[in-house]
Amino acid sequence: MTPRGAAAPIAPEPPGSGPVATADDAISFPAWERELTSTGTCSHPIRVHGRIDAIDLATGETAPVFKTWTEITIPQTGDTVRIGEPVHVPCGNRRETACPSCSQVYKRDARQLVRAGLTGGKGVPESVATHPCVFATLTAPSFGPVHSRRVRGKTVLPCRPRRDGKDRRCPHGRDISCPTRHVEADPRLGRPLCCDCYDYQAAVLFNRHAGDLWRRFTTYLPRHLARLAGITGKQLRAELRIRFVKVAEYQARGVVHYHAVIRLDANAKTGYYPPPARYSAALLADAIALAAKAVRLDAPTGRGPRIRLGFGRQVDARPIWRDPVAASGQPLDAGAVANYIAKYATKSTSVPGLPAARIRHPGDIAALRCPAHHKRMVTSAWDLGARDATADPRLRLWSHMLGYGGHFLTKSRRYSVTFGQLRRARAEHRRLERYPDGERDPWGRPLDERVVLVLAHWTYAGTGYRPRTPAAELALVSADMARGD
Numbered sequence: 001m002t003p004r005g006a007a008a009p010i011a012p013e014p015p016g017s018g019p020v021a022t023a024d025d026a027i028s029f030p031a032w033e034r035e036l037t038s039t040g041t042c043s044h045p046i047r048v049h050g051r052i053d054a055i056d057l058a059t060g061e062t063a064p065v066f067k068t069w070t071e072i073t074i075p076q077t078g079d080t081v082r083i084g085e086p087v088h089v090p091c092g093n094r095r096e097t098a099c100p101s102c103s104q105v106y107k108r109d110a111r112q113l114v115r116a117g118l119t120g121g122k123g124v125p126e127s128v129a130t131h132p133c134v135f136a137t138l139t140a141p142s143f144g145p146v147h148s149r150r151v152r153g154k155t156v157l158p159c160r161p162r163r164d165g166k167d168r169r170c171p172h173g174r175d176i177s178c179p180t181r182h183v184e185a186d187p188r189l190g191r192p193l194c195c196d197c198y199d200y201q202a203a204v205l206f207n208r209h210a211g212d213l214w215r216r217f218t219t220y221l222p223r224h225l226a227r228l229a230g231i232t233g234k235q236l237r238a239e240l241r242i243r244f245v246k247v248a249e250y251q252a253r254g255v256v257h258y259h260a261v262i263r264l265d266a267n268a269k270t271g272y273y274p275p276p277a278r279y280s281a282a283l284l285a286d287a288i289a290l291a292a293k294a295v296r297l298d299a300p301t302g303r304g305p306r307i308r309l310g311f312g313r314q315v316d317a318r319p320i321w322r323d324p325v326a327a328s329g330q331p332l333d334a335g336a337v338a339n340y341i342a343k344y345a346t347k348s349t350s351v352p353g354l355p356a357a358r359i360r361h362p363g364d365i366a367a368l369r370c371p372a373h374h375k376r377m378v379t380s381a382w383d384l385g386a387r388d389a390t391a392d393p394r395l396r397l398w399s400h401m402l403g404y405g406g407h408f409l410t411k412s413r414r415y416s417v418t419f420g421q422l423r424r425a426r427a428e429h430r431r432l433e434r435y436p437d438g439e440r441d442p443w444g445r446p447l448d449e450r451v452v453l454v455l456a457h458w459t460y461a462g463t464g465y466r467p468r469t470p471a472a473e474l475a476l477v478s479a480d481m482a483r484g485d
């Protein structure tokens with residue numbers, strides 16, 4: 001394995017028996033080594049043993065740059081033994097529940113990435129703020145009545161009022177009315193009023209095919225936009241590019257929905273230019289609503305008939321204003337949108353008790369400590385994935401995610417910057433801070449990759465901190481603080 005940063009900045013090995021690396025030993029570290037172990041306060045860092053060597057390409061001479069161990073010869077036996085501490089590499093997990101610290105880094109990057117596409121920065125010109133841009137929410141349809149919090153203005157309305165006695169009962173004889181004005185934290189929210197009326201198969205299949213539905217939506221959107229603008233698809237393609245960033249979020253009922261920032265750019269090979277004036281944000285919002293309503297997908301169930309999937313009737317598509325003055329009114333403010341998207345980029349399912357690991361056996365489902373509703377979704381996904389049902393392996397693979405196996409944040413290639421670019425810029429910034437006069441190779445020359453080859457060899461030594469190190473204590477404290485954020 002090659003941990004991030006391993007092949008990056010180098011410095012000569014200090015004289016003596018060679019450094020023994022520990023995450024706590026910050027003073028005797030060569031600076032590049034500190035970068036490698038800058039785990040922040042990662043909860044589950046990877047421990048690796050290894051070495052870095054520099055090879056002079058002209059002479060073939062090899063010089064050690066770093067190793068994680070020291071060799072000691074035992075005088076009595078003449079045996080050579082290796083002692084030393086492995087270095088810690090951050091886990092890089094994006095999920096808040098898995099690693100609060102690493103997910104914070106990812107969240108920050110997500111916010112910058114979304115923001116750069118809205119108001120510019122990170123290499124994107126500020127003029128991008130003048131392009132038509134819409135914040136859209138694409139939700140699943142109803143799979144059966146669930147407890148919900150309905151709000152009109154500042155008034156919370158009753159969940160499901162039923163005046164008529166015969167409307168109160170479902171075919172299973174259950175009372176499916178609910179006069180409660182639910183508070184936001186009510187655990188009943190999203191739970192079906194009758195489990196037998198609720199279409200679990202369709203709910204799980206929606207999660208399974210949410211990505212396919214989105215892809216169809218992005219195919220239909222230019223067609224609807226062209227029709228509304230009164231031009232041909234060919235003409236639209238010649239002058240326009242549709243760019244987006246989207247996040248998936250679980251609703252309380254355990255079904256994902258998408259929040260997306262969708263922006264119109266002029267068709268250009270490089271750079272970001274506003275599209276022709278006929279494409280307004282209002283036109284884009286209309287086209288989004290039409291395209292979302294047109295999406296259909298007939299999902300196989302194996303034993304039964306196919307289930308027709310689509311997005312819900314309610315499509316929320318609102319123009320985003322990047323001008324702070326305009327944003328004081330009704331439309332959405334760019335900063336708020338960026339924060340919102342970043343929040344969901346790191347949140348996976350917020351359902352307590354849902355497993356972080358995959359379900360490998362039906363017995364794993366029985367052992368789950370989660371709401372009955374979610375357990376039923378996991379079971380439906382598992383059953384639908386059976387060989388004599390759909391035989392779709394993804395349904396079983398992602399049954400612990402209620403059928404959803406997609407990414408939580410995706411974007412079109414040229415929406416703004418990439419996560420990789422943000423990471424590289426961060427590494428470069430740290431390097432400049434540490435080596436204001438430039439890095440040097442083991443022979444004392446300015447580092448030049450055309451002159452020396454830097455080779456890193458790493459082996460896995462375990463996961464997590466060694467118990468009771470100061471770094472481990474710090475990580476525990478920081479994880480608590482990050483959760484409170």
Ligand SMILES: [Zn+2]
Binds near residue numbers: 044099102
């Ligand atoms: Zn981590």
Ligand SMILES: [Zn+2]
Binds near residue numbers: 146182
């Ligand atoms: Zn209710």
Ligand SMILES: [Zn+2]
Binds near residue numbers: 170171174194195
């Ligand atoms: Zn029922």
